[in-house]
Amino acid sequence: MILHRLTSLLLNLVHSQREERELDEEVRSHQLLLADEKIRAGMSPQEAHRQARLELGGVEQVKEQVREIRAGHLLETLWQDVRFGLRMLRNSPGFTTAAVLTLALGIGANTAIFSISDGFIRKPLPFPGLDRLVYFSETEPAVTSEPIGISPANFLDWQSQARSYDSVSAWSLDSVSLTGHDAPLKVEAARVTPNFFTTLGAKPLWGRTFAADHDGRGQDQELILTRGFWERQLGSDPNIWSRSLRLNGRSYAVIGIMDQSVNFPPGVDVWVPMALKDNEGFNRKDRYLRGIARLRPDVSLRQADSESKTIARRLSESHPDTNGGWSAQVDTLTDWLNAHITGPFVVLMSTVVAIVLLIACANVANLQFVHASARQREIAVRTTLGAGRWRLTRQMLTESLMLGFAGAAAGMFIARWSLHLFVGYMPADIERFVPGWDQIRLDTRAFLFAIGTAGVAGILAGLVPALRGSRPDLNASLKEGARGGLTGPSSHKYRDALAIAQIALALVLLVGAGLMIKGFHALQDMNRKYQPETLLTMRVTLPYVSVYDDPQRRLAFYDRALEHLGAIPGVRDAITAKGFPFSGLRDDGPYWTEGHLEESASMQRVAVLQSISPNYFQALGVSLIEGRVFRDSDGPDALPVAIIARRLARAEWPNSSAIGQRIKVNTRDASSPWLTVVGVVEDVHYVWMDRAEGPAIYRPYRQSPQYYAAFALRAKGDPAAIVPAARAAIAAVDPERPIFEVKTMARIISGSTLPMAYLAVMLAIAGGLAVLVASMGVYGVIAFGVTERTHEIGVRMVLGANPFDTLQLIIRGGMLLTAAGIAIGLPCALALARLSAYFLYGVRANDPFICIASPAILAGVALFACYIPARRATRVDPMVALRHE
Amino acid sequence: MAPDQTNLLQGTLDMMILKALALTEMHGLGISRRIEQITKGTFQVKPGSLFPALHRMEEQGWLLSYWGESENNRRAKYYKLTGAGRRQLAAETKRWGRIALAITRTLEAS
Numbered sequence: 001m002i003l004h005r006l007t008s009l010l011l012n013l014v015h016s017q018r019e020e021r022e023l024d025e026e027v028r029s030h031q032l033l034l035a036d037e038k039i040r041a042g043m044s045p046q047e048a049h050r051q052a053r054l055e056l057g058g059v060e061q062v063k064e065q066v067r068e069i070r071a072g073h074l075l076e077t078l079w080q081d082v083r084f085g086l087r088m089l090r091n092s093p094g095f096t097t098a099a100v101l102t103l104a105l106g107i108g109a110n111t112a113i114f115s116i117s118d119g120f121i122r123k124p125l126p127f128p129g130l131d132r133l134v135y136f137s138e139t140e141p142a143v144t145s146e147p148i149g150i151s152p153a154n155f156l157d158w159q160s161q162a163r164s165y166d167s168v169s170a171w172s173l174d175s176v177s178l179t180g181h182d183a184p185l186k187v188e189a190a191r192v193t194p195n196f197f198t199t200l201g202a203k204p205l206w207g208r209t210f211a212a213d214h215d216g217r218g219q220d221q222e223l224i225l226t227r228g229f230w231e232r233q234l235g236s237d238p239n240i241w242s243r244s245l246r247l248n249g250r251s252y253a254v255i256g257i258m259d260q261s262v263n264f265p266p267g268v269d270v271w272v273p274m275a276l277k278d279n280e281g282f283n284r285k286d287r288y289l290r291g292i293a294r295l296r297p298d299v300s301l302r303q304a305d306s307e308s309k310t311i312a313r314r315l316s317e318s319h320p321d322t323n324g325g326w327s328a329q330v331d332t333l334t335d336w337l338n339a340h341i342t343g344p345f346v347v348l349m350s351t352v353v354a355i356v357l358l359i360a361c362a363n364v365a366n367l368q369f370v371h372a373s374a375r376q377r378e379i380a381v382r383t384t385l386g387a388g389r390w391r392l393t394r395q396m397l398t399e400s401l402m403l404g405f406a407g408a409a410a411g412m413f414i415a416r417w418s419l420h421l422f423v424g425y426m427p428a429d430i431e432r433f434v435p436g437w438d439q440i441r442l443d444t445r446a447f448l449f450a451i452g453t454a455g456v457a458g459i460l461a462g463l464v465p466a467l468r469g470s471r472p473d474l475n476a477s478l479k480e481g482a483r484g485g486l487t488g489p490s491s492h493k494y495r496d497a498l499a500i501a502q503i504a505l506a507l508v509l510l511v512g513a514g515l516m517i518k519g520f521h522a523l524q525d526m527n528r529k530y531q532p533e534t535l536l537t538m539r540v541t542l543p544y545v546s547v548y549d550d551p552q553r554r555l556a557f558y559d560r561a562l563e564h565l566g567a568i569p570g571v572r573d574a575i576t577a578k579g580f581p582f583s584g585l586r587d588d589g590p591y592w593t594e595g596h597l598e599e600s601a602s603m604q605r606v607a608v609l610q611s612i613s614p615n616y617f618q619a620l621g622v623s624l625i626e627g628r629v630f631r632d633s634d635g636p637d638a639l640p641v642a643i644i645a646r647r648l649a650r651a652e653w654p655n656s657s658a659i660g661q662r663i664k665v666n667t668r669d670a671s672s673p674w675l676t677v678v679g680v681v682e683d684v685h686y687v688w689m690d691r692a693e694g695p696a697i698y699r700p701y702r703q704s705p706q707y708y709a710a711f712a713l714r715a716k717g718d719p720a721a722i723v724p725a726a727r728a729a730i731a732a733v734d735p736e737r738p739i740f741e742v743k744t745m746a747r748i749i750s751g752s753t754l755p756m757a758y759l760a761v762m763l764a765i766a767g768g769l770a771v772l773v774a775s776m777g778v779y780g781v782i783a784f785g786v787t788e789r790t791h792e793i794g795v796r797m798v799l800g801a802n803p804f805d806t807l808q809l810i811i812r813g814g815m816l817l818t819a820a821g822i823a824i825g826l827p828c829a830l831a832l833a834r835l836s837a838y839f840l841y842g843v844r845a846n847d848p849f850i851c852i853a854s855p856a857i858l859a860g861v862a863l864f865a866c867y868i869p870a871r872r873a874t875r876v877d878p879m880v881a882l883r884h885e
Numbered sequence: 886m887a888p889d890q891t892n893l894l895q896g897t898l899d900m901m902i903l904k905a906l907a908l909t910e911m912h913g914l915g916i917s918r919r920i921e922q923i924t925k926g927t928f929q930v931k932p933g934s935l936f937p938a939l940h941r942m943e944e945q946g947w948l949l950s951y952w953g954e955s956e957n958n959r960r961a962k963y964y965k966l967t968g969a970g971r972r973q974l975a976a977e978t979k980r981w982g983r984i985a986l987a988i989t990r991t992l993e994a995s
Contacts, residue, residue, distance in 0.1 A: 026913070026962045030932060033914040036957055058934050065937045439946075 032054050064391075081398035088375070088399060095371045096403070099364045103407025105459055105769060106360030108414025109353040111442070111450045115419055117346040118200045119440035124337050126261045128201040129294070134165075134301065135336040136291040136308055138328050146328060147336070150291045152276050153284035154315060154323070158291070161311050164304040165293040165555075165585070169193040170274070172289050173265050175541040176248045177738040178233075183727060185233060186539075186740030188267050189247060191274035199294050200264065207241075207256030210273045222273055223252035228260045229269040247272070248543045249736060265290070266337075283422065286323040292333065296694025305330040345361035345755060351832075352509060352766045357457060359505045359770050360496045363777040364461035368400060369495050370784050372469030379469060392470035400462020401455060408454035415450070416442055422758075427751065464494055492785075496817055499774075499781045503821020504828065506767075506774035507858055511829035513767030514850040516760040523753055525813055526685065529621045530581070532745035536719035537580055538726060539741045541708040554705035555636065557733060562613060564729035565713060570722050573619040573714040576701055577612045579618075580710055580745065581686050582752040591697060593652050594662040594674065608647055608686055608696040609665055611704045617643075617681055619714055627679030634700040641700065642675035648695030649680045665697055687752070712745065719744050771858060774821075775865040782814045783869035787845045793873050810873050814866030815859070829854070898930065898938055901979060903947065903966065903974040910965035912955060913939060940963060947973050 031052050038048035056062065089096040127133060135145035138154065145752065150158070159168045170190040178185040193511035194210040197203075210222060223245060225234075234240060244251040252272060295304055338346075372379075379392060423440055427694065540547035558576055565574035578587055589609045614630040617623070625646055634641050642663060649658035662674040675697075684696060701709070715722055723742055729738050750757070786793070793806055801809075830846065905919040915940065916939075917930040942948045947970035955961040966974070 022962075025960075027932070027936065029959060030913050030936075033912065033955060033961060036959065037914070055932075059933065062932050062936055065933060066940050156902045237957055 019700060023066055027056070027059055027062055031059075062806050072734070078394075079399065082402065084395065085399040085402050089402065092371065092374075095367055096406075098776075099367050099403045099461075100406045100410055102360045102363050102367075102773060103404055103454070103461070104247040104410035104414055106353075106357035106411070107404075107408050107450055107453050107457060108411030108418065109356050109416035109766065109769075110350075110453050110462050111408075111411055111446050112418040112422065113349045113353045114449045115415065115442055115446045116422065116440055117350065118445060119437070120346060121334060122445075124334055125200075125264055127264075130334065132297070133200070133297045134293055134295055134304060134330045135333050136293060136304075136328065136330045138287055138312065138326050140326055142325055147331070149287040150289045150328075151284050151322070152280050152289055153282050154287075154478055155289050155291060156276060156281055157315060158208060158311060159309075162293070162304075162307060164296060164299040164307050166296050167195050167199045168291070168293040169196045169199045170289040170291050171196060171265055172274070173268065174544075175539075175740065176543065177541075177736055178245060178247055178734055179249070180246045183731070184738035185738055186541075186738040187229070187233075187247065188269045188273045190265050190268045192271050193276070194273050196271070196292075198465075199292055201262075201294075202258065202262045204256035205259050207254070209256060210271075220273060220275060221250065221252050222255045223247070224256040224258055224271040226258050226260060226262070226269055230257055233269075245270075246849075248546065279623075284319055301332060302814045310399070312642065345759065348759065349762060352512065352763060355505050355509055356766050356770055356773075357453070358455045358460075359502050359773050359777075361457050361460040362502045362505075363773050363780070364400075364403065364457075365465055366495050366498045366777055366780055368462060368465035369395070369468070369498075372396065372465050376469075389470050393466045396469055397462045398467035400459035400466065404454035404456075404458025404461070405451070407457065408450040409502075411450055411454075412442065412447070415446070425758075426754070440651075445472065451852045468494060495781050495784075499777050500821040500824065502774040502777040503818055503858065503862065504825030506770035507822055507825030507854060508829040508832055509763070509767040509770040510854040510858060511833055511850055513760070513763035515825045515833050515847060516756070516763045518847060518850060520753070520756055520760045523756070524749075527749050528582075530745055531621070531714075532749055534715045534719055535619075535745035536715055536722060536726070537583065537710055537712045537713050537741070537745055537748060538739040538744060539708065539710045540730060540737055540739050542737070543594055544707060548707065551636070551705050554707070555702055557737075558613075558701055558705055558709065560733045561711065561730055564732055565711060565726060568713070568725040568729060570716050570723055570725075571713045572716055573615055575613045575616045575619045575712050575714075576709050577616055577712070578610050578706055578709060579686070580712060580748065581684055582745075582749045583710060589666045591663050591665045592668045597664070597668050605651070605695075606643075607665075610696060610698045611701045611706050611709070612698050619712070620684075622684055625680045625682060626657065627677070629679055629681075630698075630700040632687060632702075635702045638703075640673040640675045640703055641678045643679040643681055643698040644677055645696040645698075646680055647683050648697065649677075651695065663697065665699075687882065697885065711739075771861055774858075775861045778814055778817060778862045779865035779868065781817065782866045784870075785813060786810060786869045786873045789873075790876055790881045793876045794878040797876065797878040798882070806874045806876075807870045810870035811863070811866045814862060814870075818859055818862040822858065826855065827850070897981075898934060899942060900974070900977040901928065901930075902935075902938060902942065903970055903977065906948070906964060906966045906970070907974060910963050912953075912961035912962075912963050916964065942970070945969075 029048075033054060034052035035045070035048045038051055039045055043051065052283070123130065135147070136150070137159070139145070139147055147467050155170050163430045169192065171190045171191050173188060176187050176189045178187045192210075197209040203209075204224065205227060207224070210223065225240070230236060230240065236268060237243070240254050240257075244250075244253050247270075258271075292709050305414070308328040308330050312323070312326060316323040316326055328835070382392065383389075419440060419442065423437070426437065462587075542554055547553050548557070560578060562574050565571065568574075587609045588606050591605060591609075612630070614632060614634070617629055626649075630641065630643065642665075644658060644663075652658065653661060658680050660675050661677045663677065664674060666672060681698070686696070711726075713719070713722060713726060726742070727739060730737055793801075796806065796809075830851070833846075833850075901920050901923075905916050905923070905972055912917060913932070915933055917932075920928055920930050939948065939950075940949060943950055943964075947967060948964045949967055950962055950964050953963045987992055
C-alpha cells in the first residue's frame with residue numbers, strides 16, 4: 001500500500017501535465033454524457049447542456065477536490081506556493097523586512113549559542129572517536145561525589161585487569177621549572193604513560209611520540225612540546241632537536257612537537273613520560289594520577305563503569321588500609337571536561353536565546369496577522385474560486401517558513417558577528433584552559449541547526465495566523481469597498497495574547513539580566529575589601545622528588561622567601577597561602593572533630609584547607625571574631641593549631657565556643673595531629689559560585705609547609721614596579737624555582753569572574769533585544785488597532801471627544817496588554833531567578849529592586865511604544881475618517 | 886442529498902462504488918446511475934463526491950482506469966475493480982453486515 005502510494009506519487013510528479021489534462025477531459029466527458037442522457041430523455045440540446053453544467057456543479061471545484069486527493073499534489077503545490085509566496089513577500093517589502101530581521105535576531109542568537117555549546121560539548125578536543133574516550137577515577141562516595149583521581153599502584157592494577165578498553169593510560173599535570181634561560185620559567189608539564197598519545201589518537205606535527213619498550217615503560221628523559229610553547233617560549237627555535245631542556249634540574253631531549261589543538265590535559269606545555277617504576281609504582285595511597293582510556297568498540301560506558309566498580313571492590317578487599325571505602329567511576333571525557341562551568345553556562349544561555357526566539361516568533365505571528373488581514377480579499381477570491389481551506393493554510397504556512405529561512409540566512413551573519421565578539425574577548429591565558437574554545441566556529445552543523453530553527457520558527461510564527469486567515473468571512477470581504485480585515489473580536493484576542501506573551505517573556509529575560517548584573521556588582525563590591533589593585537600575587541611550586549621532600553626544607557624556603565619579599569622597598573606586607581580567593585587554587589579536604597572520629601561516612605564534612613602566614617587575615621582585611629590569629633611561634637615544635645571560619649564553627653559547635661576544640665584534617669589516623677582551634681574568623685568566598693562555597697580551616701604554614709603556595713605582596717605604589725624585585729627575591733632563595741602567574745588580585749578576580757561577566761553581558765544584550773522586540777510588538781498591535789479604528793475615532797471626535805480622551809483610550813489599551821504581560825511574566829521570572837540564584841553568588845531571587853525596576857522599565861518602553869500610535873490617533877481628522885468609509 | 890449527508894456516508898459511498906463495479910466496468914456517470922438504480926433513487930451521487938472518491942480509490946489500488954468508448958460513441962474514462970478492490974468489497978460487506986445487525990438490534994431493544 002505504501003509502495004503503491006509512493007509509485008503513484010512518483011508517477012504524479014512525472015505525469016503531472018498529463019494528469020491535469022486527463023482530469024479535465026474526464027470531467028468534460030462526464031458533462032457530455034450527462035447532456036446526452038438528457039437529450040435522449042427529450043430535452044432540447046441547448047437546455048440539456050445547460051442542465052448538465054448545473055448538475056455537475058463548478059467544474060473547477062470538482063477538479064480542485066480531485067487534485068487535493070492526489071498524493072503528488074503536495075509537492076507540486078509546494079512549488080506553486082513558494083513561487084506565489086515569493087511574489088507576495090516581494091509585494092510587501094516593509095512587512096517582509098521587519099519579519100525577516102526579527103527572525104534573524106532570534107535565529108542568529110540561537111545559532112551562535114549552538115556553535116559555542118557544540119564546541120564545548122561535542123568536540124572540545126580534536127581526537128578521533130572522542131565519544132569512546134573515557135575518564136576513569138577513584139571515588140570516595142562517603143566524602144564527595146566528585147571523582148578524585150587514581151593512585152599509581154591502583155592504576156597499574158587497573159591497567160592489567162580491565163577488559164573494557166583498547167588502551168589504558170594516565171597522566172598527572174605538574175608545574176615544573178625550566179632553567180637554562182634568563183630566568184627560571186614555570187612550565188605545565190604532563191607526565192604521561194607512554195601509550196598516552198595512542199589512547200588519544202593524536203599524532204605529532206613533527207617527530208614521534210614516546211616509545212614503549214618491551215616492558216611497557218617509556219624512555220625517561222624524552223619530551224614532547226606543544227607547538228604554542230615552542231613558538232612562544234622557545235622562539236620557534238628550528239634547532240630544538242639538537243638541544244635538551246632542563247626541567248626541575250633534569251635534562252630532556254625533545255623528540256616531537258604536537259599541534260596546538262592537542263590541548264590535553266588542558267593548559268599543558270610539555271609532555272614527559274611517566275615510568276611508574278621503583279617506589280612510585282607501589283604508592284596506593286596518593287591519588288594524584290588521572291586516568292584516561294579508550295573503550296573497546298563493543299563495550300558501553302555502563303559496562304565499563306560497572307567493571308570499574310568491580311575492580312575497585314576487589315582492590316578494597318585486598319588493600320583495606322588504603323582502599324577501604326573507595327569505589328571508582330567512568331565518565332566520558334567530554335562530560336568530565338564540561339562538568340563545572342560550561343554545563344550550567346550552556347543551559348542558561350540556551351534558555352535565554354530560546355526565549356528571545358519565542359518573542360521574535362510571537363512578534364512575527366502578529367505581523368502576519370496584520371498582513372493576512374490586508375490580503376483578506378485575495379484569500380476570499382481564491383476561496384470562491386475553489387481553493388480548499390487546507391490549501392490556503394498551507395500557502396500561508398509556506399510563506400511563514402520562507403520568512404523563517406530568509407531569517408536564518410540573515411541570522412548566519414548575526415551569528416558570525418556575535419561569535420566573533422564572544423571568542424575575541426576571552427583573554428588568552430584563560431582560553432588555554434577551556435578545551436574546545438578554539439573549536440568554536442560556524443560549521444555545517446551550525447548551518448543545519450539554523451535551518452532547523454528556521455523551520456520551527458516559521459511554523460510557530462505562522463500556524464495560528466494561517467489557520468485564522470484561511471477562514472475568511474466571504475460576504476464581508478468581498479463587499480466592494482470594505483476594508484478587508486480580520487476585525488472580528490477573536491482575531492483581536494489572538495493578537496493581544498501574542499503581545500502579552502511577548503511582554504511576559506521579555507520580562508523574564510529582563511529580570512534575569514538585572515539579577516545577573518546586580519550579582520556581578522555585588523561580587524565586585526565584596527572584593528573591594530581586599531583592595532585587589534594593590535595586591536600582587538604569584539605562585540611557586542616545590543618539586544616532589546627533590547630536597548623539598550623534607551618538610552624542614554620547605555619550611556625554610558617559605559621562611560626565607562617571606563623574609564626577602566617583605567624586605568622589598570615599596571612592599572608593606574608579604575603573605576603566603578595555598579591559594580587566594582578566586583585564584584582557583586583551592587584544596588578541599590575532609591575533617592573530623594574530637595569525639596566524632598568514628599562518625600559514619602555519610603556524616604563526613606569537607607572544608608577548604610589553607611596554610612597561611614600569620615599576617616594573612618590582617619592583609620586581606622578578614623576580621624577575627626574570636627580567639628587569636630597565628631603567631632610566628634606557631635612553629636613545627638609548638639602545639640599544632642588551627643583557625644576556623646565562622647560557618648564551620650557554627651555548624652560544629654552551635655551552642656559553645658569553638659576555641660579550644662580539637663580537629664583532624666585530611667586523615668584521621670594516628671599520624672595526623674590533633675589541631676587545637678585558637679581562633680574564629682569571618683567567612684571568605686574562595687570561588688564565585690556560591691554553591692561551591694564551603695567552610696574553611698586555616699593552619700599556619702610553619703606547621704604545614706606545602707609543596708605549592710601562593711605569595712601576595714601589598715604594594716604601597718604601583719604593583720607592577722615590584723615584579724622584578726619579587727623575582728629576584730625568590731631567586732635569592734632558590735634560583736631554580738620560578739614564580740609564575742604574577743598578577744594583581746584584581747586581575748585574578750576579573751579572570752575568575754569572567755564567565756559571570758560574559759553571562760551578565762550576554763543576558764543584558766538578550767534582555768535589551770527582548771524589550772526592543774516586545775515593544776515593537778506592542779507598537780504593532782496598537783498601531784494596527786488605531787488604523788482599524790480610524791472610523792470609530794472619527795465618530796468619537798465628532799461626538800465631542802477631545803484629543804486627550806483619544807490618547808487615553810489608545811494608551812489604556814496598550815497598557816492593559818503590558819500589565820497583563822507583567823502579571824504573567826513576573827512569577828515566571830521569579831521562578832527562573834530562583835534557579836540561577838542557586839549557583840551565582842549574590843543573586844537573590846526576590847531582589848526588590850529588580851522586581852520593581854524591571855517591570856517599570858518594560859512598562860516605560862511599552863508606554864512609549866503606545867504613545868506614538870496614540871498621538872497619531874489624536875491627529876485623525878474626523879471629516880477624512882468619516883469620508884473614508 | 887445535502888453535502889453534509891455525503892460526508893456522513895463517505896465510507897458507504899466507497900462500498901457502493903465497489904459494489905456497482907463488481908458486475909462490470911463502468912464510466913463515472915454509469916456508476917452514479919447504477920447506484921441510483923440499485924438504491925431505487927435513495928442515493929444520488931453528485932460529481933463533486935464521485936470523482937474525488939474514484940481517484941482516491943484508484944490511488945489506494947482498488948480501481949483501475951482506462952479510456953474507452955461509451956454506448957453512444959463518446960470517449961469516456963472507465964473504471965474496473967482490481968483484486969484488492971474485490972477483497973475490499975468483501976471486507977466492507979462483512980463489516981457492514983455486522984454494523985447493520987448491531988444497529989438493528991439496538992433499535993429493536995426496548
